[in-house]
Amino acid sequence: MSKVGIREVAKLAGVSTGTVSRILNDHPSVTKELRARVTAIIKDLGYTPDPSARSMRGKVSRLIGIVIPDLTNPFFAELVQSAEQAAANHGYNIIVMTSFDHAAKEADRIKQLTSRKVDGIMLVPSNDFHTLKLPKGLPIVVVDRLMPGYSGIAADHRNGVRLGVEHLLQLGHRRIGFISGPGHSVPANDRLRGYLDAIEQAREQADGTRMAGPPLIAEAAFDYESGRSAGNYLLARARNERPTAIFASSDQQAIGCMRAAHDLGIPIPAALSILGFDGIPLASMTTPRLTTVKQPIQDIAAAAVAVLLNKQTAPELDNPILFACEILKGETTASPQPD
Amino acid sequence: MSKVGIREVAKLAGVSTGTVSRILNDHPSVTKELRARVTAIIKDLGYTPDPSARSMRGKVSRLIGIVIPDLTNPFFAELVQSAEQAAANHGYNIIVMTSFDHAAKEADRIKQLTSRKVDGIMLVPSNDFHTLKLPKGLPIVVVDRLMPGYSGIAADHRNGVRLGVEHLLQLGHRRIGFISGPGHSVPANDRLRGYLDAIEQAREQADGTRMAGPPLIAEAAFDYESGRSAGNYLLARARNERPTAIFASSDQQAIGCMRAAHDLGIPIPAALSILGFDGIPLASMTTPRLTTVKQPIQDIAAAAVAVLLNKQTAPELDNPILFACEILKGETTASPQPD
DNA sequence: TTGTACGCGTTATCAC
DNA sequence: GTGATAACGCGTACAA
Numbered sequence: 020m021s022k023v024g025i026r027e028v029a030k031l032a033g034v035s036t037g038t039v040s041r042i043l044n045d046h047p048s049v050t051k052e053l054r055a056r057v058t059a060i061i062k063d064l065g066y067t068p069d070p071s072a073r074s075m076r077g078k079v080s081r082l083i084g085i086v087i088p089d090l091t092n093p094f095f096a097e098l099v100q101s102a103e104q105a106a107a108n109h110g111y112n113i114i115v116m117t118s119f120d121h122a123a124k125e126a127d128r129i130k131q132l133t134s135r136k137v138d139g140i141m142l143v144p145s146n147d148f149h150t151l152k153l154p155k156g157l158p159i160v161v162v163d164r165l166m167p168g169y170s171g172i173a174a175d176h177r178n179g180v181r182l183g184v185e186h187l188l189q190l191g192h193r194r195i196g197f198i199s200g201p202g203h204s205v206p207a208n209d210r211l212r213g214y215l216d217a218i219e220q221a222r223e224q225a226d227g228t229r230m231a232g233p234p235l236i237a238e239a240a241f242d243y244e245s246g247r248s249a250g251n252y253l254l255a256r257a258r259n260e261r262p263t264a265i266f267a268s269s270d271q272q273a274i275g276c277m278r279a280a281h282d283l284g285i286p287i288p289a290a291l292s293i294l295g296f297d298g299i300p301l302a303s304m305t306t307p308r309l310t311t312v313k314q315p316i317q318d319i320a321a322a323a324v325a326v327l328l329n330k331q332t333a334p335e336l337d338n339p340i341l342f343a344c345e346i347l348k349g350e351t352t353a354s355p356q357p358d
Numbered sequence: 359m360s361k362v363g364i365r366e367v368a369k370l371a372g373v374s375t376g377t378v379s380r381i382l383n384d385h386p387s388v389t390k391e392l393r394a395r396v397t398a399i400i401k402d403l404g405y406t407p408d409p410s411a412r413s414m415r416g417k418v419s420r421l422i423g424i425v426i427p428d429l430t431n432p433f434f435a436e437l438v439q440s441a442e443q444a445a446a447n448h449g450y451n452i453i454v455m456t457s458f459d460h461a462a463k464e465a466d467r468i469k470q471l472t473s474r475k476v477d478g479i480m481l482v483p484s485n486d487f488h489t490l491k492l493p494k495g496l497p498i499v500v501v502d503r504l505m506p507g508y509s510g511i512a513a514d515h516r517n518g519v520r521l522g523v524e525h526l527l528q529l530g531h532r533r534i535g536f537i538s539g540p541g542h543s544v545p546a547n548d549r550l551r552g553y554l555d556a557i558e559q560a561r562e563q564a565d566g567t568r569m570a571g572p573p574l575i576a577e578a579a580f581d582y583e584s585g586r587s588a589g590n591y592l593l594a595r596a597r598n599e600r601p602t603a604i605f606a607s608s609d610q611q612a613i614g615c616m617r618a619a620h621d622l623g624i625p626i627p628a629a630l631s632i633l634g635f636d637g638i639p640l641a642s643m644t645t646p647r648l649t650t651v652k653q654p655i656q657d658i659a660a661a662a663v664a665v666l667l668n669k670q671t672a673p674e675l676d677n678p679i680l681f682a683c684e685i686l687k688g689e690t691t692a693s694p695q696p697d
Numbered sequence: 698t699t700g701t702a703c704g705c706g707t708t709a710t711c712a713c
Numbered sequence: 714g715t716g717a718t719a720a721c722g723c724g725t726a727c728a729a
Contacts, residue, residue: 024706034716035717036707036716036717041708069475069706070475075414075721090436097430100428103429117439300430301640301643306616306645377698379725380699408723412723414707414721414722
């Protein structure tokens with residue numbers, strides 16, 4: 020149970036340390052039988068290469084760093100967990116750090132990771148990312164909040180929202196409100212664009228039924244409380260003018276909005292449909308269960324890890340990899356009642 | 359921006375590498391002024407010691423490992439985030455791994471962490487922990503799910519539950535139902551004990567008002583759906599026999615139970631009080647807001663890290679450090695209506 | 698108090 | 714195809 024190094028293995032096998040090293044690293048120029056014999060001895064001794072020594076000599080640490088704004092956000096938690104799985108499948112481990120959406124902290128974290136010699140960084144940038152200088156030469160993949168100038172991977176928020184709006188349109192809704200995310204957030208803007216796209220398109224196709232005139236949009240932070248006030252704002256008008264459906268930019272907003280509707284005595288989904296975005300586990304725990312547009316978090320995480328490990332070619336700059344969203348049907352959307 | 363090592367610093371300061379090393383490690387035998395000068399140069403060059411080399415030569419990696427069953431569980435997510443903060447304050451980073459409550463995976467993770475030379479492991483054991491062999495010589499602190507034979511840190515579940523029951527008693531409840539956690543879970547049993555303690559004590563003090571006779575206990579997993587069926591079970595009896603309050607062992611159970619009550623047309627808190635346990639953010643997002651017993655997660659995490667870094671003496675075996683819980687008042691508890 | 702020299706476990710570069 | 718050896722960057726006896 021003590022220090023069994025590569026030397027012990029070599030001595031016991033009657034070969035040199037170099038050979039053992041080559042075997043460990045799947046170097047081709049080693050006889051099959053020799054490889055077999057040494058491998059047996061390795062297993063026998065229970066020898067494991069020392070990661071510290073490895074990362075000192077070579078350039079590989081088999082470590083990837085993850086920097087996210089907030090781990091208590093269920094979306095990021097699942098992202099990290101999925102990434103850990105994906106990394107483990109390749110013999111990698113992860114170092115997790117939280118930036119709290121603070122650019123200075125974020126820069127510091129990245130510096131730490133660099134000195135740790137991580138083989139790559141998966142970054143969900145803080146919102147004031149523009150002040151951020153990233154070290155060159157270290158693979159970095161930006162996830163979810165895309166940044167111009169870096170390889171990015173994310174869900175296709177824009178089309179995801181279109182999907183959601185179309186779902187509501189098909190149910191017969193014509194006055195569809197939208198709770199937008201904070202204006203400085205990249206995904207928030209993508210989602211807003213998706214909404215505007217879909218509404219615009221519906222207007223053009225105007226199949227007799229007219230779409231509502233004034234845009235029914237409220238901007239809010241992604242959290243619960245903001246969703247609630249935005250809901251209050253959107254619902255504070257005469258019944259024949261207020262939206263019959265509200266599409267929120269996050270599940271938490273949607274749940275806050277449900278609460279607002281509940282406080283106003285508006286039954287869901289009878290008098291108001293509500294649609295969320297994200298697909299966090301929480302969505303299925305509300306009463307009634309929230310219908311939501313689900314992001315393929317696991318796919319995103321797996322792709323990000325694959326890119327960092329060079330298992331997959333990195334996306335071009337300014338041409339991110341996007342994953343399609345899908346609708347997770349709950350009980351908060353239904354056809355509108357006639358006025 | 360290239361490789362600035364300890365040698366460059368030494369050369370530029372006109373001292374030897376040994377001196378620089380001693381300065382870095384706060385070795386006492388160095389002149390104050392020399393220390394000051396070299397420190398300045400270090401900062402000037404932006405020199406950072408190479409962690410890999412450090413952990414190879416010395417025994418310290420400034421890395422601590424965290425193994426938890428499931429990161430998407432909000433409780434564990436907050437635990438990890440708090441630990442990361444605490445570790446960062448001491449110049450440490452964390453490697454996070456998920457065991458999925460699978461003993462074999464867990465053992466493998468721990469082995470990986472050992473070979474990474476982490477300076478300590480914070481472990482929330484999987485439920486079949488009894489099959490677990492932990493490496494000696496490596497500081498390990500068991501958190502939340504206490505294990506006999508290891509240093510443990512957790513919330514005082516037992517007294518926390520007592521607190522909750524007393525809250526309900528003070529409101530006037532006499533038929534208090536309890537949704538217990540899974541029987542094989544250590545915290546679940548602690549919580550059940552707390553409930554039984556409090557009820558027993560209330561019986562003895564029997565101040566005229568009689569406590570309900572038969573125990574109103576339902577065992578369930580910690581999740582939402584299980585809480586819902588347990589709630590259904592407890593509420594499926596005549597009004598004057600069913601509990602006027604239900605205390606759940608987790609917030610998710612409590613929320614499931616709220617849904618059960620809602621489906622049965624039982625208003626909360628008018629006809630039924632509900633009390634949760636954990637204090638996850640989700641608790642304040644329900645309608646109405648859940649009253650719950652909050653665990654001091656940050657304190658737990660900070661203490662665990664402190665113990666691992668020897669900043670604080672480890673708790674005796676079988677004599678864990680316990681942190682007091684507190685009641686987080688929401689809107690789901692109130693005095694019972696007369697029958 | 699400070700400098701020197703060596704070793705930690707591995708991989709890469711040569712010879713063989 | 715395989716063996717010997719330098720080098721990676723730092724900590725630490727030991728010598729001065």
